[in-house]
Amino acid sequence: MSPENIREIFIRFQRANPHPTTELNYGSPFELLVAVILSAQATDVSVNKATSKLFQVANTPSAIHKLGVEGLLPFIKTINLYPTKARYLVEMSRLLLERHKGEVPDKREDLQALPGVGRKTANVMLNTAFGQPVIAVDTHIFRVANRTGMVFGKDPNHVELELLKVVPDEFRHDAHHWLLLHGRYTCTARNPKCKSCLINDLCEYPFKTGFTSEDDMSGAEEA
Numbered sequence: 549m550s551p552e553n554i555r556e557i558f559i560r561f562q563r564a565n566p567h568p569t570t571e572l573n574y575g576s577p578f579e580l581l582v583a584v585i586l587s588a589q590a591t592d593v594s595v596n597k598a599t600s601k602l603f604q605v606a607n608t609p610s611a612i613h614k615l616g617v618e619g620l621l622p623f624i625k626t627i628n629l630y631p632t633k634a635r636y637l638v639e640m641s642r643l644l645l646e647r648h649k650g651e652v653p654d655k656r657e658d659l660q661a662l663p664g665v666g667r668k669t670a671n672v673m674l675n676t677a678f679g680q681p682v683i684a685v686d687t688h689i690f691r692v693a694n695r696t697g698m699v700f701g702k703d704p705n706h707v708e709l710e711l712l713k714v715v716p717d718e719f720r721h722d723a724h725h726w727l728l729l730h731g732r733y734t735c736t737a738r739n740p741k742c743k744s745c746l747i748n749d750l751c752e753y754p755f756k757t758g759f760t761s762e763d764d765m766s767g768a769e770e771a
Contacts, residue, residue, distance in 0.1 A: 549697045551714065553750045557698070558719035560746050561726040568725035570676050573599060577652040577677040578644075579607050584672050585636055585664040590628045598624050609641035609650045636664030654678040668704065671724070681720035683711050688731025689724065695735060697752030 561568075571592040574580040579599070586595045602623040606615045620634045627633060640662045644650055652673065653659055659670040671684030683689070685704040693699050693707050699714055701707035715723045734741045742748050743758035 549699075549714075549750075549752060554698055554714050555716050555719075557696075557747045557750055558716065558723065558726065561730070562719065562722070564746060565726065565729070568722050568729060570672070570725065572596065575603070576607070577673065578609060579603055580677050581640070581652050581665075581669075581673060582607075582612070582637060584669050585640070586624060586627050586633055588629070588633075588664075588669075594627060598627055609644040612637055613641040613645060633664065639663045640665070652677065654680075667708075671708070675721065675724050679721065681717075683708055683715070683720070683724045683727075685711070686728060687737075688735075689727040691737060692727050692731040692735045695740075695751075695753045696747070 570580070572580065572583040572587060573596045574583050582602075583595050583599055586598065602620075605623070606612045606620075612620065615638075617634045617638050620637060621630065624630045624634060643662055644652065648658070654674065654677075656667075656670050656674060659665050659673055660667065665673075668684045668686060671682045674680040674682050675684060685693075685708045689711075690701070690704050690707050693711060694701065699707060699710035701710050711723065711727075712720070719726075730747075734745050740753075740757055742751075742753070742756040745751065748756065
C-alpha cells in the first residue's frame with residue numbers, strides 16, 4: 549500500500565475517533581496490567597465484569613498477593629484459563645513488590661520479566677499506561693494489517709515491525725487502538741462490514757463483502 553493511502557487511512561481513523569483508548573476498565577497502571585493479563589483469550593466485557601468486583605477488594609500488588617491464588621479464583625472463575633492466570637497475577641504481584649517497590653515498570657525488559665507478560669502485553673502497557681508510541685499486535689491488528697494490504701507479515705512480531713516502519717509518526721501512538729477497534733467492529737474475521745467501512749476505497753482486500761456489481765465502492769468519505 550502506498551504511503552499516501554496509509555496516511556489517509558489514519559487521517560480518517562482520527563477524524564472518526566480522535567481519542568481512542570482501550571475498552572478495558574482500569575484506574576491505575578497496575579489495574580490495567582491485571583486486566584490485560586486476564587484478557588488473553590477472553591473478551592474485554594468478561595474481564596471488566598470480573599475486575600469490577602475484584603478491584604473493590606484488591607487493586608494493588610500487596611492486596612492481590614495477600615489474597616493469594618485461592619482467594620483470587622472466585623473473582624476470575626468466569627475468565628478463560630483462570631487457574632493459570634490466578635497464579636500469574638499472584639506471582640506478578642510478588643515480583644512487583646520485591647523488584648519495583650510495588651510500581652509497574654515502564655521498561656519493556658522489566659515488564660516481560662513478569663509472569664503472564666509477553667511482548668503484546670508489554671506493548672499495551674507501554675502505550676496505554678505510559679504513552680509510548682508502540683503497537684501491540686493482537687489477532688485483530690494482525691488481520692487488519694494483512695487484509696488491507698497496509699503491511700504483510702507472517703507473525704505478530706513481523707507485523708509490528710512493519711507497521712512501525714509505515715505508520716506516520718503523528719499517528720503512531722493511537723495506531724494500536726484504531727486498528728484494534730477497526731478489526732473488532734468492522735474488519736471482523738467473518739463477514740467483514742466492507743460496505744460500511746470508512747476506508748473501503750483504500751483497502752486492498754480483494755474479497756470485499758456486501759457489494760453488488762452495481763455498487764460504487766468509492767464512497768468511503770460518506771461511509
